[in-house]
Amino acid sequence: MATLLSGLTQILDIHHDKIPPSTITVAGWVRTRRGSKKFSFVELNDGTCAKSLQIVVDANLKNYSDIEKLTTGCSIQVQGNLVLSPGKGQKYELHAQAVSLFGLADPETYPLQKKEMSLEYLREVAHLRMRTSTYASIFRIRSRVSYAIHQFFTERAFCYVHTPILTTADGEGAGESFKVTNFDFAKVPKNKNGETDFTQDFFAEPAMLCVTGQLEGELLTMGLNKVYTFGPTFRAENSNTSRHLAEFWMIEPEVAFANLEDNMQLAQDLIRFVVADVLHNCADDLDVCIQKHQINTREYLNMAIDNPFIKVSYSEAIDILQKANKTFEYPVYWGCDLKSEHERYLCEEHFKSPTIVYNYPEELKAFYMYLNDDGKTVRAMDVLMPGIGEVVGGSQREDREDVLIQRMKAKSIDTDHMDWYVSLRRFGNVPHAGFGLGLERLIMWITGAGNIRDVIPFPRTPGNCKF
Amino acid sequence: MATLLSGLTQILDIHHDKIPPSTITVAGWVRTRRGSKKFSFVELNDGTCAKSLQIVVDANLKNYSDIEKLTTGCSIQVQGNLVLSPGKGQKYELHAQAVSLFGLADPETYPLQKKEMSLEYLREVAHLRMRTSTYASIFRIRSRVSYAIHQFFTERAFCYVHTPILTTADGEGAGESFKVTNFDFAKVPKNKNGETDFTQDFFAEPAMLCVTGQLEGELLTMGLNKVYTFGPTFRAENSNTSRHLAEFWMIEPEVAFANLEDNMQLAQDLIRFVVADVLHNCADDLDVCIQKHQINTREYLNMAIDNPFIKVSYSEAIDILQKANKTFEYPVYWGCDLKSEHERYLCEEHFKSPTIVYNYPEELKAFYMYLNDDGKTVRAMDVLMPGIGEVVGGSQREDREDVLIQRMKAKSIDTDHMDWYVSLRRFGNVPHAGFGLGLERLIMWITGAGNIRDVIPFPRTPGNCKF
Numbered sequence: 046m047a048t049l050l051s052g053l054t055q056i057l058d059i060h061h062d063k064i065p066p067s068t069i070t071v072a073g074w075v076r077t078r079r080g081s082k083k084f085s086f087v088e089l090n091d092g093t094c095a096k097s098l099q100i101v102v103d104a105n106l107k108n109y110s111d112i113e114k115l116t117t118g119c120s121i122q123v124q125g126n127l128v129l130s131p132g133k134g135q136k137y138e139l140h141a142q143a144v145s146l147f148g149l150a151d152p153e154t155y156p157l158q159k160k161e162m163s164l165e166y167l168r169e170v171a172h173l174r175m176r177t178s179t180y181a182s183i184f185r186i187r188s189r190v191s192y193a194i195h196q197f198f199t200e201r202a203f204c205y206v207h208t209p210i211l212t213t214a215d216g217e218g219a220g221e222s223f224k225v226t227n228f229d230f231a232k233v234p235k236n237k238n239g240e241t242d243f244t245q246d247f248f249a250e251p252a253m254l255c256v257t258g259q260l261e262g263e264l265l266t267m268g269l270n271k272v273y274t275f276g277p278t279f280r281a282e283n284s285n286t287s288r289h290l291a292e293f294w295m296i297e298p299e300v301a302f303a304n305l306e307d308n309m310q311l312a313q314d315l316i317r318f319v320v321a322d323v324l325h326n327c328a329d330d331l332d333v334c335i336q337k338h339q340i341n342t343r344e345y346l347n348m349a350i351d352n353p354f355i356k357v358s359y360s361e362a363i364d365i366l367q368k369a370n371k372t373f374e375y376p377v378y379w380g381c382d383l384k385s386e387h388e389r390y391l392c393e394e395h396f397k398s399p400t401i402v403y404n405y406p407e408e409l410k411a412f413y414m415y416l417n418d419d420g421k422t423v424r425a426m427d428v429l430m431p432g433i434g435e436v437v438g439g440s441q442r443e444d445r446e447d448v449l450i451q452r453m454k455a456k457s458i459d460t461d462h463m464d465w466y467v468s469l470r471r472f473g474n475v476p477h478a479g480f481g482l483g484l485e486r487l488i489m490w491i492t493g494a495g496n497i498r499d500v501i502p503f504p505r506t507p508g509n510c511k512f
Numbered sequence: 513m514a515t516l517l518s519g520l521t522q523i524l525d526i527h528h529d530k531i532p533p534s535t536i537t538v539a540g541w542v543r544t545r546r547g548s549k550k551f552s553f554v555e556l557n558d559g560t561c562a563k564s565l566q567i568v569v570d571a572n573l574k575n576y577s578d579i580e581k582l583t584t585g586c587s588i589q590v591q592g593n594l595v596l597s598p599g600k601g602q603k604y605e606l607h608a609q610a611v612s613l614f615g616l617a618d619p620e621t622y623p624l625q626k627k628e629m630s631l632e633y634l635r636e637v638a639h640l641r642m643r644t645s646t647y648a649s650i651f652r653i654r655s656r657v658s659y660a661i662h663q664f665f666t667e668r669a670f671c672y673v674h675t676p677i678l679t680t681a682d683g684e685g686a687g688e689s690f691k692v693t694n695f696d697f698a699k700v701p702k703n704k705n706g707e708t709d710f711t712q713d714f715f716a717e718p719a720m721l722c723v724t725g726q727l728e729g730e731l732l733t734m735g736l737n738k739v740y741t742f743g744p745t746f747r748a749e750n751s752n753t754s755r756h757l758a759e760f761w762m763i764e765p766e767v768a769f770a771n772l773e774d775n776m777q778l779a780q781d782l783i784r785f786v787v788a789d790v791l792h793n794c795a796d797d798l799d800v801c802i803q804k805h806q807i808n809t810r811e812y813l814n815m816a817i818d819n820p821f822i823k824v825s826y827s828e829a830i831d832i833l834q835k836a837n838k839t840f841e842y843p844v845y846w847g848c849d850l851k852s853e854h855e856r857y858l859c860e861e862h863f864k865s866p867t868i869v870y871n872y873p874e875e876l877k878a879f880y881m882y883l884n885d886d887g888k889t890v891r892a893m894d895v896l897m898p899g900i901g902e903v904v905g906g907s908q909r910e911d912r913e914d915v916l917i918q919r920m921k922a923k924s925i926d927t928d929h930m931d932w933y934v935s936l937r938r939f940g941n942v943p944h945a946g947f948g949l950g951l952e953r954l955i956m957w958i959t960g961a962g963n964i965r966d967v968i969p970f971p972r973t974p975g976n977c978k979f
Binding site: 050051053055057072073074075091092093118119120122147148149150151154155156157172173174175176177180181184185187188191192195199202203204205206207208209210211212213214221223224225226227228230231233240241247248249250252254261264265266267268269270271276277279281283291292294300301302303304307310444465466468469470471472473474475476501502503505507508509510511512 | 517518520539558559560585586614616618621623624639640641644647651652655659662666670673674675678680681688690693694697698707715716717721731733734735736737738743746748750758759761768770774777932933935936937938939940941942968969970976978979
């Protein structure tokens with residue numbers, strides 16, 4: 046059995062000028078075919094890059110009648126001469142010597158057609174939509190962004206850690222968590238008091254899907270100094286919006302010996318590193334997205350790398366919003382939660398720059414954030430990007446055991462059940478800080494996608510867990 | 513507020529000779545302290561590498577009485593002169609000018625002590641064990657291996673894809689899956705027929721945690737050519753062994769236009785790439801593991817990179833095992849499943865080499881593997897490594913729709929519910945292949961850890977979902 050792969054040339058390598066004009070073999074899927082009396086022109090895409098390769102097939106080819114039957118989505122292999130193209134819009138074309146067919150895609154039944162299809166329709170056929178140029182480009186960008194994130198942290202001696210997906214700790218003390226069980230729903234066991242008998246479940250206690258890896262990340266930081274997670278996170282929120290998923294991916298760095306200032310710097314450095322990488326490595330895919338979504342995201346991306354992010358305290362931000370010559374839907378006062386309209390006004394209209402808002406009112410934020418000396422604000426930060434709003438939320442962590450316990454109690458969190466977390470402050474305690482970056486929000490911002498369902502291959506939302 | 517981090521030197525950088533002798537500040541946790549009349553010697557570890565830094569504190573230091581109270585686990589910051597050390601076993605030492613304390617670790621209550629602790633005990637304090645040298649080294653190796661895997665695939669133009677964790681498809685058609693629900697267990701809704709009414713659950717149908725990302729990976733391959741997953745996977749198997757976890761991490765590449773031969777090549781290339789990377793980048797951490805586990809895993813690692821892997825068909829392997837001058841617990845006959853004892857005999861005693869066994873009997877393997885012309889075997893492969901046995905399982909996929917449906921039916925898999933998967937063979941079908949690599953198995957093999965609970969920070973097993 047010979048290897049197939051070793052004989053194949055990637056279309057990516059052709060467009061990157063790594064393949065000199067020569068006899069090569071490519072394989073891929075037909076995007077379009079058009080014929081003249083003497084030739085057929087096939088646009089072949091192999092999924093390795095946004096650009097297709099033009100295949101020129103002479104009518105004298107012995108199985109030319111097969112070529113004339115090729116429609117969008119058919120898979121073929123072509124051996125031919127790679128030559129400089131006289132045509133516009135492409136450097137090379139392939140003059141076919143032999144074409145063989147892998148599989149047809151009957152236009153009568155194949156759900157993807159040459160004509161423009163709506164994103165709504167394509168979401169219905171999520172098992173096939175990665176074959177379209179828009180989704181292939183989005184998913185390639187997603188992959189490159191993920192790699193850039195790993196590269197950024199690895200170069201800075203961060204340890205990539207896998208915090209648990211299954212957990213008995215409710216990280217945010219708020220979020221709606223999915224339950225995970227081995228119970229037969231038809232006969233959930235009960236104990237003597239008539240309550241659900243979790244001792245008979247797989248983990249012998251109520252288990253759920255993580256809403257964050259932060260708390261375990263803090264534990265790991267105390268042994269490994271600088272860590273980050275990169276994994277799936279879950280919310281059983283019944284919200285059918287264009288910005289919510291039940292399953293999404295988060296990146297959560299945590300850094301020992303770091304304070305809020307370090308944290309802001311790290312978030313800025315990470316975003317700028319990723320943006321520079323995408324601009325350099327995903328130019329063609331970005332073009333596809335910009336054309337499809339009709340949003341010039343390059344403008345926002347360049348804004349992120351051209352200047353340091355603006356830093357503004359929550360109190361200053363409230364002041365700016367109150368003085369703004371603008372009517373907001375939600376009223377602005379000290380203590381109010383910043384809504385998307387406020388965030389976007391700050392970064393898009395007022396500062397016209399990526400903006401970090403820090404020192405939020407204590408009431409608005411989670412129990413683990415460091416309480417400032419004013420007793421009213423915590424060392425929280427949100428990073429707001431023009432074009433999307435918040436992409437990062439983080440804080441310096443409360444590392445004083447007494448203050449932490451007090452705040453947990455005030456927010457009705459069981460300090461005994463969470464003693465493993467509290468005990469960090471008892472043993473070799475150090476200041477530390479971290480944040481969470483939502484991968485899908487970042488990809489939406491980069492690609493200009495307006496719906497979060499379009500930046501993850503198989504979105505999970507209320508009532509939707511198909512494929 | 514000034515940044516803390518920017519002023520700190522990483523101990524890693526000192527040992528990598530990136531810091532010239534000079535005045536620096538470090539921060540970390542005390543491993544040990546011993547005193548003489550005139551000096552205290554503190555071994556300080558900051559989690560960035562296996563090696564500690566020796567701090568020499570003169571008794572004339574103004575807060576010397578504080579230094580004398582330092583015990584294992586205390587966190588401190590030290591400013592001092594980095595100088596070449598006259599002592600053995602270290603190139604540099606730090607002469608302290610100022611020492612400040614972050615947090616104590618009272619020896620009366622701190623669960624980690626200087627003396628050697630058993631791995632069993634440390635599993636009980638999993639929230640602290642990452643502060644010990646063994647676990648810190650294992651988790652740093654795990655991080656580096658993960659990065660090497662991403663690097664390997666990215667350099668080869670693979671697209672990193674996130675296949676769903678929540679799913680309604682039972683990938684292997686076998687595994688025990690965890691159920692995921694939003695139901696109140698006290699009142700699970702029933703429909704008119706008295707059955708559980710899943711239309712009232714979050715996803716409106718029975719949802720579970722993925723046992724593989726392969727099927728969705730195959731979908732993505734048809735648009736992106738070469739993809740891989742890197743994510744958590746779940747099994748609700750009630751097995752309390754040293755080799756099973758309820759939550760573990762898998763890497764699953766899938767390649768279009770690839771056959772079994774390509775697949776073997778890819779698995780070999782991946783493992784050798786990772787091994788070479790670990791040998792180069794994790795030497796100190798590897799030493800820690802080798803000393804703790806008393807297994808010279810370097811021997812196995814070198815075996816993997818020195819020669820190409822042996823390839824042997826299942827039928828040949830059975831022949832070798834039957835002729836072996838050895839009594840096996842499980843009898844050997846054509847059609848038998850290869851047990852660990854058989855696998856390890858093949859790679860450790862017979863070939864003394866990493867070994868790939870391929871073309872297994874159809875009955876032993878999953879429905880999606882390509883049926884050979886003999887009608888009896890499928891294009892499956894398992895990669896066996898000396899020291900651990902199987903680390904990779906994969907196959908060329910069945911891409912003939914009629915054969916696939918026939919095999920699904922024979923294995924009682926609902927072809928209608930899985931039509932999205934079958935339909936790949938109907939639209940632009942191409943040969944493709946892939947495999948699954950268990951991250952924990954790989955880390956066990958590299959570090960010599962004998963228990964899978966020791967290579968993931970927070971292991972999930974029956975009855976255990978703590979932290």
